[in-house]
Amino acid sequence: MDFRRSEFKELDETFVKIMSTIIPAKPAKELISTMEWLKECILYNVPHGKRNRGLAVVSTYRILAEQQAKTPTPQELELARVLAWTVEFLQSYFLVVDDMMDQSITRRGQPCWYKLENL
8 A cells, every 4th residue: 555545544544533532422412413513514524625734744744753863653643643634624614614705606526515404
């Protein structure tokens, strides 16, 4: 498996961990509908991009570690992937806001988030 493909796979695995942290398996009764909405919002908007920014974060971390003659530990790489996803979340936020400001109809081949019914 080439580096890029394996890094995508590891990013995806980290995303699953992040989601399980953000969205509890058994939220408080008062928060069930909010957690369902948040999960739907994240899954609709965040993980479907090219992830170039996220990959760049992890690659940059690896380069910086190499420059210090250091081999990153699995835990350090996992933290770099968490940081990568924060960049991807932020980018998704910018895209959603941009779609609303521009009154866009579609994003990545599907209706823009703000255009969906039952928000």
